[in-house]
Amino acid sequence: MSQTQTEQPTRLLLVDDHPMVQGGLSACLSFYDDIEIVGMTHDGKDALEKALALKPDVILMDISMPSMNGIDATEIITDSLQDTKVLIFSMHDSPEFVTSSIQAGASGYILKDTTSEEVYYAVKAVAKGQTHFSSSIAKMLIDKPARDTSQKLTTREQLILTHVAQGKSSKEIARILNISFRTVEAHRRNMKSKLNIESLAELICYAVDHGLVEK
Amino acid sequence: MTLPFRLLFIAVLQVVLTSILTYFLVTDEYRDLSSQSVDTLESFLIEQKHRELQNYTLLAVSAMSDAYENSAIDDDEAKAQVTEIIHAMTYSGNDGYFFVYDGEGNGVVHPKEPYRVGQNWWELEGENGDKTIQILIENAKAGGGFHRYPWRKPSADEMSEKMGYSVYLEKWNWMIGTGVYLDDVNSQLNKLQREIDQHINKTKQIILVVAMSSIFVIFLLGLILNLSQKKKTDQKISELGLKIINMQEEERRHISRELHDGIVQVLVSIKYSLEATGLWLKKAKVDKPQPLDHAQSNLQDAISEIRRISHHLHPRILDELGLSAAMDALATEFSEQTGITVNVTKPAVRKLVQNSISTTLYRVVQESLINVQKHARASEVNIEMTIKDKWLTLTIKDNGQGFDADNNSKGDDYGIGLRNLAERVEYHLGEFSVHSSQAGTQVTARIPKTSYANTLPVKEGPAE
Numbered sequence: 001m002s003q004t005q006t007e008q009p010t011r012l013l014l015v016d017d018h019p020m021v022q023g024g025l026s027a028c029l030s031f032y033d034d035i036e037i038v039g040m041t042h043d044g045k046d047a048l049e050k051a052l053a054l055k056p057d058v059i060l061m062d063i064s065m066p067s068m069n070g071i072d073a074t075e076i077i078t079d080s081l082q083d084t085k086v087l088i089f090s091m092h093d094s095p096e097f098v099t100s101s102i103q104a105g106a107s108g109y110i111l112k113d114t115t116s117e118e119v120y121y122a123v124k125a126v127a128k129g130q131t132h133f134s135s136s137i138a139k140m141l142i143d144k145p146a147r148d149t150s151q152k153l154t155t156r157e158q159l160i161l162t163h164v165a166q167g168k169s170s171k172e173i174a175r176i177l178n179i180s181f182r183t184v185e186a187h188r189r190n191m192k193s194k195l196n197i198e199s200l201a202e203l204i205c206y207a208v209d210h211g212l213v214e215k
Numbered sequence: 216m217t218l219p220f221r222l223l224f225i226a227v228l229q230v231v232l233t234s235i236l237t238y239f240l241v242t243d244e245y246r247d248l249s250s251q252s253v254d255t256l257e258s259f260l261i262e263q264k265h266r267e268l269q270n271y272t273l274l275a276v277s278a279m280s281d282a283y284e285n286s287a288i289d290d291d292e293a294k295a296q297v298t299e300i301i302h303a304m305t306y307s308g309n310d311g312y313f314f315v316y317d318g319e320g321n322g323v324v325h326p327k328e329p330y331r332v333g334q335n336w337w338e339l340e341g342e343n344g345d346k347t348i349q350i351l352i353e354n355a356k357a358g359g360g361f362h363r364y365p366w367r368k369p370s371a372d373e374m375s376e377k378m379g380y381s382v383y384l385e386k387w388n389w390m391i392g393t394g395v396y397l398d399d400v401n402s403q404l405n406k407l408q409r410e411i412d413q414h415i416n417k418t419k420q421i422i423l424v425v426a427m428s429s430i431f432v433i434f435l436l437g438l439i440l441n442l443s444q445k446k447k448t449d450q451k452i453s454e455l456g457l458k459i460i461n462m463q464e465e466e467r468r469h470i471s472r473e474l475h476d477g478i479v480q481v482l483v484s485i486k487y488s489l490e491a492t493g494l495w496l497k498k499a500k501v502d503k504p505q506p507l508d509h510a511q512s513n514l515q516d517a518i519s520e521i522r523r524i525s526h527h528l529h530p531r532i533l534d535e536l537g538l539s540a541a542m543d544a545l546a547t548e549f550s551e552q553t554g555i556t557v558n559v560t561k562p563a564v565r566k567l568v569q570n571s572i573s574t575t576l577y578r579v580v581q582e583s584l585i586n587v588q589k590h591a592r593a594s595e596v597n598i599e600m601t602i603k604d605k606w607l608t609l610t611i612k613d614n615g616q617g618f619d620a621d622n623n624s625k626g627d628d629y630g631i632g633l634r635n636l637a638e639r640v641e642y643h644l645g646e647f648s649v650h651s652s653q654a655g656t657q658v659t660a661r662i663p664k665t666s667y668a669n670t671l672p673v674k675e676g677p678a679e
Contacts, residue, residue: 018480024487031494064476069535091479091522094532095547096540112483113518116490152539153563195563210564210602211664 009036010127013056015047015073016040016089017065021112025060028116035123044068051077056084057127060119061106063090063097071097071104075156078105079179085126089119098137103154108132151194158212160187164200165207223437227430234426241422242415249411253404260400261378265361268380271393272359275304275313276382288386301391302326309370310396318388320348327369341365355383355390368396376401457642460635464529464574471529474521482518486511530577537566538573542580542598549584549596557584560599568607568667575639576600576609576660579647582632583611583658591615591656605664610657617651636660643667 012035016022022040029035039050045067051059059077063070074086085107090097098109107126110119111134122132133141153161163173170184177184188203197203207213279297286293301313301324315324320337336348341364354360359382368375381392489511493503525531533541539561546557568576580598587593593615600609636658637647645662 017476018484020484021480021487022484024484024491027491028487028494031491031498063535064531071535091475091483092531092535094540094544096532096536096544100536100540113486113515116487116494151563152561152565155565158564158566210562211567211667212564 009034010058010123011036011038011054011056012123013038013047013050013054013059014040015042015044015050015059015065015070016062017042018062025116025119029120029123032120035120044070044073047073048076051081051084055081058123059084059086060089060123061086063088063092063101071100071106072155074101074106075104075154076177079156079177079183085129087122087126087132093137093140095141098133098141100154103152104156109137110134111136153191153194157187157191157194160184161191161203161207162212164188165204165213220437223433226433226437230426230429230433234422238419238422241418245411245415245418249408249415253407253411256407257400257404260403264378264395264397264400265380268361268378268393268395269359271306271311271313272380272382272391275301275391275393278304283384283386286386294387298324307395310368311393312369313391313393315389315391316348316352318352318390320352323389324391328367351379351381351392352383352390355381355392358382363397366394366396368398371398453638456635457638460639461571461642464571464578467528468534468570468574471525471531474525474528475531479518479521479525482514482521486514486518489514529574533573533577534570538568538576539565539600541573541577542600545577545580545584546596546598549588553588555587555593556595558595558597560597560601562600562602564602567602568662572643572662572667575636575643576662579609579636579640579658579660580611582636586632586656587611587613587615591617593655602664607662607664607667609660612655612657614655617653617656633658 012029014022014026014037016025019042022042026037026040029037038054038056041047041050043065047059047061047070048068059074061070061074065073070088070090074088077084077086086105088097088101088106088109089112090109091112093111101109107129108122108131110122110132114134118134122134125132160173160177163176168176170181170188174181174184192198192203195203195206197206279300282293282296282300298315301315303326305312305326309327312326313324314322314326314331316336317323319335320339321335322331322333325331338346339348341347345362345364347362347364347366350362350364354362359380362379362381364377364379365374366377366379367373368377376397377394378397379392379394381390383390489507493507493511496503530541530544532544539559542559542561546559549555550557584596587596591613593613596611596613598609598611600607602608633649640647640660640662643662643666645660645666647661648659650657650659
């Protein structure tokens with residue numbers, strides 16, 4: 001996994017709502033030889049397709065985008081591509097965004113107002129399997145830790161819960177979502193533990209109670 | 216307001232005019248009818264009296280006919296006999312009697328007023344100047360006739376109107392007459408007149424009652440109309456208010472998005488362009504000029520400032536992460552600013568409700584927290600959101616001093632804020648309530664599942 005500057009460059013996919021930001025950033029990153037920008041896209045759904053097709057090392061992911069936000073896209077991508085790391089690159093600086101991103105499987109979170117140099121270091125760190133957070137983000141997480149979100153379902157888990165409540169088996173869900181059977185099972189286990197629920201019946205009840213499916 | 220009032224006025228006016236007109240028409244007609252019936256009754260009664268008098272007179276004449284027919288002109292014996300007979304003849308109790316005068320007006324027989332006998336009454340006048348005895352004699356000479364004149368009524372011993380009938384005994388040059396007193400006729404007529412007057416009075420009262428009740432009904436209807444119109448107007452105003460709030464919220468969201476996703480992104484791109492310039496200069500081994508540094512740091516300030524404005528207009532976290540996360544962020548921010556502890560309890564599911572509802576609930580939390588900061592003097596706030604029994608319930612509870620008692624001066628803006636919130640919650644068919652006591656204030660907003668469940672988005676995976 002480990003890469004040095006003399007080895008193969010890190011393959012990077014840029015996902016950003018705004019083409020001008022993308023342009024500016026790619027201009028900056030072009031000064032670094034060990035980063036190769038393999039693709040760019042402007043929205044979450046397109047990012048999913050590009051990620052599956054290009055299998056980049058790192059995806060620099062914006063959050064606010066039309067059609068699908070970056071956090072939901074991150075969750076789906078990290079479900080499907082084990083070797084692709086996602087680095088959130090956003091204007092949002094609330095701890096809730098950061099924790100939601102971490103829950104969704106992001107390896108790091110940097111703010112758009114950081115320097116391109118930090119973007120470079122963050123991309124390299126994440127590519128090595130480390131995590132990276134902007135210093136202001138890290139400081140904020142220490143100063144005012146996000147409120148307890150560990151019990152909250154992620155968008156992906158909520159979607160799977162909906163399917164479960166509609167009577168679908170893990171196999172079917174895996175086929176629908178184009179992920180492995182084991183991933184679906186892992187999500188289900190995770191949900192049960194978050195909701196403190198033992199049985200499938202209770203899981204379905206919960207989904208009905210909360211209006212996830214029509215009775 | 217003015218149109219119903221005018222209609223009301225016209226209706227009342229109409230009723231009043233109709234009543235007055237009806238009153239005059241009816242009473243006029245009634246008086247006409249009544250005077251006709253009084254006249255009819257009078258002439259009937261008088262006719263009856265006439266016949267009565269003629270019959271009595273016939274009776275008297277036939278009673279004395281034996282003595283009279285067989286007598287001579289100056290037969291004093293026969294005259295005395297007839298005088299006695301006539302003197303004795305009475306009817307109808309005390310008041311029916313016969314009297315006799317000779318052709319010159321000398322009294323011959325008068326059983327009730329004996330002093331008249333032997334004296335001359337030729338010039339005797341009634342109140343209206345009629346020469347009573349002369350007329351009676353005239354009538355008698357003409358073959359019998361009636362005359363009305365005032366005379367003393369024996370039974371009552373007072374003057375009363377009398378109807379006299381007289382015939383003439385030619386041979387003796389006598390006028391024999393009798394009369395009835397008309398006071399019973401008059402009293403009957405008066406009674407009838409009274410009855411008619413009473414009837415008119417009654418009619419007047421009925422018309423008055425009908426008119427008053429009509430006016431009352433009109434006023435009642437007007438009042439109801441007015442009230443329902445006011446209610447309608449109020450509803451329209453509140454709908455308009457909500458529309459304005461929704462539009463404002465939408466506008467804020469739009470501007471916030473434009474700022475955050477538009478201008479800020481452009482500025483960020485410029486920032487990277489400037490950085491790229493710096494990197495390019497570095498590569499060309501040229502020192503970075505100072506103005507470039509300034510531009511970069513000023514740009515950073517501009518970005519922060521616009522982001523602050525955008526956040527203030529509409530929290531993007533609400534759109535991106537949903538209500539729970541937005542409440543968390545709000546609570547954290549609030550705690551930081553005020554030092555008041557805020558606990559947040561929320562369900563594990565996310566993004567259940569559509570934007571308009573989550574924005575409304577977010578504003579409920581926001582407004583409640585502002586109120587807590589301004590008025591409550593609380594040390595702790597508990598925000599709880601639960602989904603249970605087909606209701607999404609949000610409560611914000613503080614341990615402060617309550618607000619109703621001491622904060623009258625501040626009550627106004629407090630109240631308006633809460634009322635707006637209530638309307639916004641009710642717009643989503645929800646319920647809103649505020650309970651305040653010395654132990655603190657609790658704001659509760661409830662949204663029925665039916666208001667959001669059917670719009671629930673099921674997000675699709677990449678393969679679909």
